[in-house]
Amino acid sequence: MNETYVHGHHSREHERLHDQAGTLVDLLHCDTSYPRRSKVLEVGCGVGAQTVTLAERSPDAQFTSIDVSEASLSEARQAVKRAGLTNVEFRQANVFDLPFEPGSFDHVFVCFVLEHLAQPLEALAILRNQLKPGGTITVIEGDHGSAYFHPNSPDARAAIDCLVQLQSEAGGNALIGREIHPLLVKAGFDGVRVSPRVVYVDSTRPEMVDGFTRKTFNAMIEGIREPAIARGLIDAEAFDAGVRDLHRTTAPDGVFNYTFFKGVARKRDAGAG
């Protein structure tokens, strides 16, 4: 995929991700908090959008947040510092080549990362190995196939499908949200529980019309205009019509739906058979 797209590694994207975390924080994170002194591995922290929320919500847990990009980590460090948090340690690392001993962590947290990986199942198996017996993993992913809206628009759907296609060509999967349950099961986790987190936006929620539909989802689609056209997935006119129709859903009579999926699972206790 075009480098301008990969989440968290481009300055306009950074803003989008922070906007997104700001408006979605309760929906996605309301039920995540970690006990005192527990060691939590956050995988793919990017610019720290989720890191700040996590660390604030679990002030007595100790976070180790990793990302492949030093540039992103540098921003994440600043974000955590600005928030006055001292319970996060950052480290440059790749999930497929982790610098930790097996069984180093009580909990693992993965948010908006698996969608970019060609081998999400292998990543989950590696992360399971990082957990102590009885430890938990939390996975949050979106699913662009969950987006639908009023007025309905085949053009808007075609523009969204360009992003799905680009992400697929880059080895990722923009429809991974619906697969979290089977992925966690196949990776060997126990007690897998997945719940949908639905963003339903109509004009009674103006802050979500602006913060989610306009500045998060539509901005993300607008961001792939160049690579989508360059790859010949769509022509400029059709793409622009799609984006126009996506923005039409932010009118007073418009409606926009999107679903994130959150999965929580456990590494079986050694003694539990």
Added chain:
Amino acid sequence: MNETYVHGHHSREHERLHDQAGTLVDLLHCDTSYPRRSKVLEVGCGVGAQTVTLAERSPDAQFTSIDVSEASLSEARQAVKRAGLTNVEFRQANVFDLPFEPGSFDHVFVCFVLEHLAQPLEALAILRNQLKPGGTITVIEGDHGSAYFHPNSPDARAAIDCLVQLQSEAGGNALIGREIHPLLVKAGFDGVRVSPRVVYVDSTRPEMVDGFTRKTFNAMIEGIREPAIARGLIDAEAFDAGVRDLHRTTAPDGVFNYTFFKGVARKRDAGAG
């Protein structure tokens, strides 16, 4: 639309609707109950699948349930009698030609009806006129564009799209769920609040795999095989491949998502300006 399809007027459909109400009842109706002595109009009660739930949940309210079909009403009467309920009166009537005085009801309830109407907005305006000032309307509808699943399948999507197309040709709208908010606003209601009711089904919920995915949604799609092929919307092979893929989502590693929308709104008090 082929007569075998129209909800609630065919014996296999009846079973499906009862199954559906049985497994979805909490999701759809948990927050609906009417006060003592309030007069409630249920529009399009069909064979009484929702009627029994409504009347049981509000034993001290008085329901008037209407449907265009005498055959359906006859089944609904039996269902209510079997449930030992005495707070429901049935009447054959068409929403566009109601036999009641304006302002006759404290509340109106409409479930799985607007999707079949060519003029849902006009129907809502008529129902608003049936309410006393300060009365409420509750609207529940599905949205077939909200269905997505794992494994993903263009064939399954094509089979679903046949139902959307058939319903559209019959003057209905199988994607109406997402439009409830703008429809209620345009019909003149106040305080419109819509919430999505998500059916997320994976193998941790075997009763929903069977009761919803298999016996409700997939059965509904299977039910349009003949008219879809007869109309030339799809060929038999493609349709059957779609149905097969829909059933594939009920395997242990499958996932199925569907969203209903529930809207509640108020007729403004006469004195409230």
